[in-house]
Amino acid sequence: MGTGNGPAAGASWSFIDGGTLRQLGIASAFLGVVLLVVPSTLGSDWVTTLTSVAIYSVVAAGLGILYGRVGMISLGQIALLAIGTWVATRLSYATALPFPVLLLVTGAITCVVGVLIGLPALRLSGLYLALITLMAAGAVTIVFKAIDFPNGGGGFTGRTALVDLSGLEPVRRPALALGDTAYYRYAVIVSALMFLLALAHTASKPGRAWASIRESEPAALAAGVNVTVYKMWAFALASFMTGVAGCLLAAQIGQPTATSIQTQDSITLLATVMIGGIYSLWGAVVAGAFFQLVPFIFQAQWGISPNFLLIIFGVGLLQVLLTAPGGLVQQLPKDLANLGRLVVKGVRKVAGGGKRST
Amino acid sequence: MIEVKSLTVRFAGVTPIDEMSVVFPGGTCGLIGPNGAGKTTFFNVLSGFVRPAAGSISAFGENLLRMADYRRARWGLRRTFQTEMAIEKLSVYDNVAMIHEHSGAKRASRRADVLGAIDFVGLEAPPKAKVGGLGARERRLVEVARAVVGSPRVVLLDEPAAGLPDEQTFQLGQMIQKIPEQFGALVILVDHDMSLVSACCETTAVLDFGKLIASGPTVEVLRNEHVIRAYLGTEEVL
Numbered sequence: 343m344g345t346g347n348g349p350a351a352g353a354s355w356s357f358i359d360g361g362t363l364r365q366l367g368i369a370s371a372f373l374g375v376v377l378l379v380v381p382s383t384l385g386s387d388w389v390t391t392l393t394s395v396a397i398y399s400v401v402a403a404g405l406g407i408l409y410g411r412v413g414m415i416s417l418g419q420i421a422l423l424a425i426g427t428w429v430a431t432r433l434s435y436a437t438a439l440p441f442p443v444l445l446l447v448t449g450a451i452t453c454v455v456g457v458l459i460g461l462p463a464l465r466l467s468g469l470y471l472a473l474i475t476l477m478a479a480g481a482v483t484i485v486f487k488a489i490d491f492p493n494g495g496g497g498f499t500g501r502t503a504l505v506d507l508s509g510l511e512p513v514r515r516p517a518l519a520l521g522d523t524a525y526y527r528y529a530v531i532v533s534a535l536m537f538l539l540a541l542a543h544t545a546s547k548p549g550r551a552w553a554s555i556r557e558s559e560p561a562a563l564a565a566g567v568n569v570t571v572y573k574m575w576a577f578a579l580a581s582f583m584t585g586v587a588g589c590l591l592a593a594q595i596g597q598p599t600a601t602s603i604q605t606q607d608s609i610t611l612l613a614t615v616m617i618g619g620i621y622s623l624w625g626a627v628v629a630g631a632f633f634q635l636v637p638f639i640f641q642a643q644w645g646i647s648p649n650f651l652l653i654i655f656g657v658g659l660l661q662v663l664l665t666a667p668g669g670l671v672q673q674l675p676k677d678l679a680n681l682g683r684l685v686v687k688g689v690r691k692v693a694g695g696g697k698r699s700t
Numbered sequence: 701m702i703e704v705k706s707l708t709v710r711f712a713g714v715t716p717i718d719e720m721s722v723v724f725p726g727g728t729c730g731l732i733g734p735n736g737a738g739k740t741t742f743f744n745v746l747s748g749f750v751r752p753a754a755g756s757i758s759a760f761g762e763n764l765l766r767m768a769d770y771r772r773a774r775w776g777l778r779r780t781f782q783t784e785m786a787i788e789k790l791s792v793y794d795n796v797a798m799i800h801e802h803s804g805a806k807r808a809s810r811r812a813d814v815l816g817a818i819d820f821v822g823l824e825a826p827p828k829a830k831v832g833g834l835g836a837r838e839r840r841l842v843e844v845a846r847a848v849v850g851s852p853r854v855v856l857l858d859e860p861a862a863g864l865p866d867e868q869t870f871q872l873g874q875m876i877q878k879i880p881e882q883f884g885a886l887v888i889l890v891d892h893d894m895s896l897v898s899a900c901c902e903t904t905a906v907l908d909f910g911k912l913i914a915s916g917p918t919v920e921v922l923r924n925e926h927v928i929r930a931y932l933g934t935e936e937v938l
Binding site for chain 2 (some may be wrong): 360552553560564565567621
């Protein structure tokens with residue numbers, strides 16, 4: 343490319359081109375609609391559900407980093423979410439930390455737990471890693487069944503033996519977002535910040551190192567990537583994000599219990615993340631919607647048992663694995679473009695046919 | 701200069717490298733031998749993926765075997781693999797830049813160095829093009845660009861011309877020949893294509909069943925009767 347290289351490449355220093363700007367525009371417009379239009383047009387049950395969508399999309403984004411970026415399958419993400427929720431609940435009763443600090447501290451503690459679980463798992467990959475994380479999730483479930491969630495009592499577990507819990511305070515919400523609609527907006531903004539954090543990683547040095555590990559570990563080592571450190575980094579980031587989501591969830595539920603979060607849902611989460619698109623943060627949003635919004639629509643709106651969803655997820659997963667490895671977020675625009683082309687073609691044909699007949 | 705002394709590698713019952721002693725003086729050095737001769741195993745020892753049972757490797761006066769695998773890139777070791785390993789999901793620029801990021805080279809010079817390496821290999825595709833959309837030859841060029849960026853000291857090329865047609869192999873050879881002068885690195889080239897090795901390499905070493913059977917100036921090595929018998933089979937290969 344010789345001399346042509348200089349000025350042309352100089353104009354696109356960090357490759358902020360039309361595509362990036364369009365993405366930015368779409369993201370801002372999406373956020374605008376979600377923050378402003380949605381709460382004023384939809385009912386309160388929708389707003390609560392969409393809060394959960396925002397929270398679970400952060401969990402999905404964490405899994406997307408682990409599997410989509412680094413190639414590590416973790417089936418323990420919902421268990422980590424449960425840990426985050428537990429920690430946030432305990433801290434909320436034990437301390438008077440302001441909510442944003444509570445978010446960060448919960449994220450940090452969950453991050454440490456996630457790294458500890460990930461530590462022995464770093465030497466494993468593929469199916470073995472999936473199995474280890476699934477077993478860790480099982481262990482977490484058992485522990486939470488035994489100690490249950492804090493309800494304002496003392497000691498490590500923070501439980502009281504009170505039978506009547508009606509007088510208990512729920513996990514506190516931020517002072518400026520006490521109502522459901524305000525809390526919905528708060529959760530969306532925090533989730534957006536978590537997405538930005540993820541983006542800051544995937545678009546820079548760690549993201550490139552992760553991509554090289556995903557391609558081939560020997561090649562990454564030969565490129566000077568400390569594979570162990572970068573894998574741990576991915577675990578830490580995903581766990582931090584999941585912990586923050588857990589804190590949001592605790593304040594949303596108010597009084598979480600061991601049955602609030604089903605750790606075996608990690609498998610469903612993986613399925614929805616793959617259907618949404620494992621390589622893209624948009625895929626995580628779609629996954630959050632599949633995970634929380636679609637069951638709500640099925641059950642509350644249409645009166646269909648959400649168990650049918652498992653079948654739909656299964657079919658969706660098959661479809662993704664067989665035909666669209668990029669997930670819905672990659673497939674849908676392509677399909678829409680094809681549809682558009684077909685329509686244009688059809689219209690032209692009809693118009694052309696019309697001319698010939700006259 | 702890389703000095704290999706009595707290097708031995710053993711896998712359960714097999715000895716892919718057996719008491720190999722050889723000196724790679726500098727410039728572009730060839731390493732040839734039939735399939736299973738131990739060429740890639742030797743590269744894997746240099747990369748730190750395989751721990752030798754005995755022997756030593758001194759590269760520019762430093763004991764390479766004592767360095768952790770991922771640290772060798774920072775020291776200046778670069779390599780390509782037989783199967784092409786450019787990262788599909790990243791752009792050409794990011795593919796090369798990520799090597800620079802871990803090479804210890806200065807951040808301020810990253811852009812110039814990366815574009816310089818892409819320019820050196822003569823890649824026509826724009827730097828922001830995703831590698832996943834490139835053809836076989838272009839991907840090979842991206843790999844070579846990755847191998848020469850960020851002040852390399854030793855560049856290991858494992859069959860860089862595999863699967864390329866003759867004319868492209870010739871062009872690749874011309875480019876490989878320029879690496880030592882342009883980047884000040886020692887190049888070791890493993891390839892089955894004898895025309896490529898004899899065109900590029902001033903010196904060549906020959907492995908057969910893990911043993912070094914000849915080394916020296918390429919022209920002499922390729923006339924060596926042991927080499928002809930062990931590897932070439934016939935004298936009319938060239």
